[in-house]
Amino acid sequence: MDSITQAALGATIAGAVAGKALGRSVLVTGAVLGTLPDLDVVIDYGTAVANFTQHRGFTHSLFVLIPLSIMLAWGLWRWNPVISYRRWLLLTGLILVTHPLLDTFTTYGTQLFWPLGPPIALHSIFIIDPLYTLPLLVAIGCFLMRPSMPRSLVVGLGVSTLYLGWTLVAQQIISSRVEPTLAAAGLDDAPRMVQPMPFNTILWRVTAISDDRRVEMVTGFLDGDAPLTLEVFPRDPVLAEQALALEEGQRLAWFTEGFLHYEQVDGLLLATDVRLGVPGAHPFTFVLAADNGNGLEPYASYRQDGPALRPELLGALWARLTGAAPVLCLASLELPPPGEGCS
Structure with missing residues (x-):
């Protein structure tokens, strides 16, 4: 997820664990710990592919983060023994472990068990999703106003976690919806990926690949009974x-x-x-x-360099998300004329 979300998650966890004893200052500690695993972006591995595929590598591995949380807890306890070592360990462990766990819900790929096994990507949430982050920010704001009442932080964590669970449910619903269309296209056994379009979990993108083609579809919960539009990209x-x-x-x-x-x-x-x-x-x-x-x-x-995004793309995405436009052509990133499909 994005850095703001990870910092907000870390701050919320820190406040929920130790906010009553340490007050507002613990939010800063949590935010710093929450962004710590992403500092691997400053490492240059020599080539673009190496940098791309090593990100979310060893700094996101549970085999690294769990021992690191033990050491950091000891250092924080020696620095500020107002709370026990066990409480510091709970704080550092939860923050450092939830960072890569949250990242696995996105599409990029997280090497959760580095150096063993492939990256894990559940594809159920976009890398920036305001509906996940907002409950955390609201909870932090409430705690800043009333630091003696950290319960708001627990509520914020609960709401954001429920939303994360919803993303998995929504993904399964969309997967079931597109199954007949993929089977009719001869891609029922093809590798596929079902992921949300940017910033939401209402509109979803489905990708299936074979040796000679890639098929893309966009469908959402506000589409009603509209037929699926299937676009083919040669491979x-x-x-x-x-x-x-x-x-x-x-x-x-x-x-x-x-x-x-x-x-x-x-x-x-x-x-x-x-x-x-x-x-x-x-x-x-x-x-x-x-x-x-x-x-x-x-x-x-x-x-x-990637292509520049056209300003009108957000408007097209919003029209497709709300159901005002039944089709968004991915090949051109444009809405076709009413009643027409994608060429």
């Missing part, structure tokens, strides 16, 4: 094979579970993570290799 198996022959191509496929689009532009082999953003506005495209005339020569990967 090039030859380019995929060439990319997977490269070490960084293998790393990228491992991290994204294969949800990649490959293309060759001006002799450059490009790989785009199609999980993040939406078609036409995917933020992560990497140059993996270049054609030197005798075949592809691997590059130290670098990231291409």
Whole structure:
């Protein structure tokens, strides 16, 4: 999740655990601890793919964070023994562990058990979701006004956690809705991803991939009985094979579970993570290799600049979310004329 949300979660947990004894100042401690795992963004691993796939790595691993919480609790207890070591341990442990656990609900991928196993991504919440963060901020505001009453923090945590549970329920409902359409397209057994569109859990994006195509759909809870619009994006198996022959191509496929689009532009082999953003506005495209005339020569990967978002896109997204527009074409990120589908 975004840094504001993680800081708010950390501050809320700290206040709920020790706010009555330590007062308002404990919110600062919680906010700092809540953002601590994301400091790995300052580490340069040498290439763009390495930086992309190592983020949410060792700093988000339970094998690292649990011992770290023990050490931090001891240091905080020695610094401020107003509360017991056990209470400090509860505070640091909950904050550091809930950070990566919350991240696993997003799409990016969190290496919760680094160095063992692949990243975990449940895809049930967008990286910025005001409805998750707002209860935490309101709870913090209430506590700042009445620090002797930390119960508001517990309520805020309860509401945000219930909302997180709702995201999983909503995801399952949408998954069931699109199942017949995917089966009719011959993709009933294809790898798929069901995730919310930006900033909400009402409108959802469904992606399924095969060797030669990727299928995208947008559907939501305000659509009624409107038929699903299915958009097809070609995939090039030859380019995929060439990319997977490269070490960084293998790393990228491992991290994204294969949800990649490959293309060759001006002799450059490009790989785009199609999980993040939406078609036409995917933020992560990497140059993996270049054609030197005798075949592809691997590059130290670098990231291409993502496309600029058009201001009218938010308006189109809102119209689609509310059901005012029954179709949003992902290929063009535009609303088609009334009664028409996507070309």
